[in-house]
Amino acid sequence: MPDPTDPAAAEPPAPRGPRPPGTLRIGSIAGIDVLITSSWIIVAALISVGFAPRIEIEQPGLGVWKYVAGFVFAVVLYLSVLLHEASHAIVAQRLGYGVTSITLHFLGGMTEIDGASRRPRHEFWIAVVGPLTSIAVGAVALGASFLIPDGLVQVAIEALAAANLVIGVLNLVPGLPLDGGRVLKALVWGASGNQHRATLVAGWGGRLAALALLVWPLVQEPLIGVEPTLMDIVLVFILGLFLWTGATAAMAHARIRERLPALVARPLARRTLTVPEDLPLGEAVRRAQEAQAGSIVTIAPDGSPRGIVSEAAVTAMPEDRRPWVPVSAVTRAMEAGLSLPADVAGEELILAISRRPAEEYLLVEPDGQIYGVLSTADVDRAFRANAAG
Incomplete structure (x- = not known):
């Protein structure tokens, strides 16, 4: 049992x-x-x-x-x-x-x-x-x-x-x-x-x-x-x-x-800005830069997370098009495995990422509040630093 x-x-x-x-x-x-x-x-x-x-x-x-x-x-x-x-x-x-x-x-x-x-x-x-x-x-x-x-x-x-x-x-x-x-x-x-x-x-x-x-x-x-x-x-x-x-x-x-x-998700998380799905991408990026946020999450009218904005997709989008494109166009919808506890760490963190490979994960507190976004690139850098240390 x-x-x-x-x-x-x-x-x-x-x-x-x-x-x-x-x-x-x-x-x-x-x-x-x-x-x-x-x-x-x-x-x-x-x-x-x-x-x-x-x-x-x-x-x-x-x-x-x-x-x-x-x-x-x-x-x-x-x-x-x-x-x-x-x-x-x-x-x-x-x-x-x-x-x-x-x-x-x-x-x-x-x-x-x-x-x-x-x-x-x-x-x-x-x-x-x-x-x-x-x-x-x-x-x-x-x-x-x-x-x-x-x-x-x-x-x-x-x-x-x-x-x-x-x-x-x-x-x-x-x-x-x-x-x-x-x-x-x-x-x-x-x-x-x-x-x-x-x-x-x-x-x-x-x-x-x-x-x-x-x-x-x-x-x-x-x-x-x-x-x-x-x-x-x-x-x-x-x-x-x-x-x-x-x-x-x-x-x-x-x-x-x-x-x-020593590999803990919480300190690796990027500060996150929450925006509505229909907000123009250019405005979402401007607000993120103003708030010094390293990630953007779209939310529904009730405040529940709907998706994580892909950093790679934003970078690939020409700046002159961003004011005319909704932020939802470069957002990955929330799916099973893309939301992780903010305190996930160690082998549990590595196992969670290997089960559901993605570029970013949403970290949430026990009460459901959004803590931040975890990038696999940041996890990889921290993992290599720990393994070499």
Whole structure:
């Protein structure tokens, strides 16, 4: 259930944005889009080819159908990956977070959740439920394999069990960007009270895991007596690179987020002049200059805001035309997401802007009074100054 003490828990879900390029929507779970990338087709083909010899041993003479059977196994395997990701998404929704999409790709899956976790226990449960789901699927498949007669189906279920158990256990490795890294982050965050320090610790865990993975082909033969193949080396390199870059990105984001609390909308707001919609633009600009206002908002007769005058549109309008053009001609009508609380700050501010991209936003007080207009150009300058400071 959503936590009633969290203000964001009552927020409506973010509007769906455009689908990322290179993805295909195949359905939805609990209102969440399920997407696949073009790389999924590649990995499904590789699984099909890799599983085909095992199928040939169990059921000779299938010919090209052994590759079809291998592809079916790839689909079933990724359905279990989808269960892993869906568990993340559903728990996040239950805790009051918006979930944009679930994407299946070359290395597994990804669940896009709006914003960072607000509490350590949220981070913990959203993260740990995925590996636990994979382990549960693996355990059920392993148990079922003892009840099914020898043959192709049993081989497929045994492989499904092994894959899910490996996925579940490996995802519990305590290093970002793995789920285990998020579990470690939650534990350190809960113990220290510092989310950013916890992310750095979990990020270093991910880097160490990446280095250990890259070293594995060098020690594999002495330790277990099996010489690594070229495919083993390539796979280890890809996974190690994935872990290292993911951990490094998480650490960089943590350093930026540490400075986000200093990003506050109120002091960045421009003084605002309110004018009726039918006022000539030239007169509106003259009044704004006289009042030393950096923005103009049009209002209805009852005083409610109707739109924000676009600075870019005013600049583009020739001065000799301004006396003959109503200010409404260069005004962007107020729409959902263009009005923000005057006290919005930090990550909440960045998230609000990313949900509804625009050049200007209207800042309003809790009683509905207009405080000012926030320009994304001003936010961007302040963000870069904070990140570099």
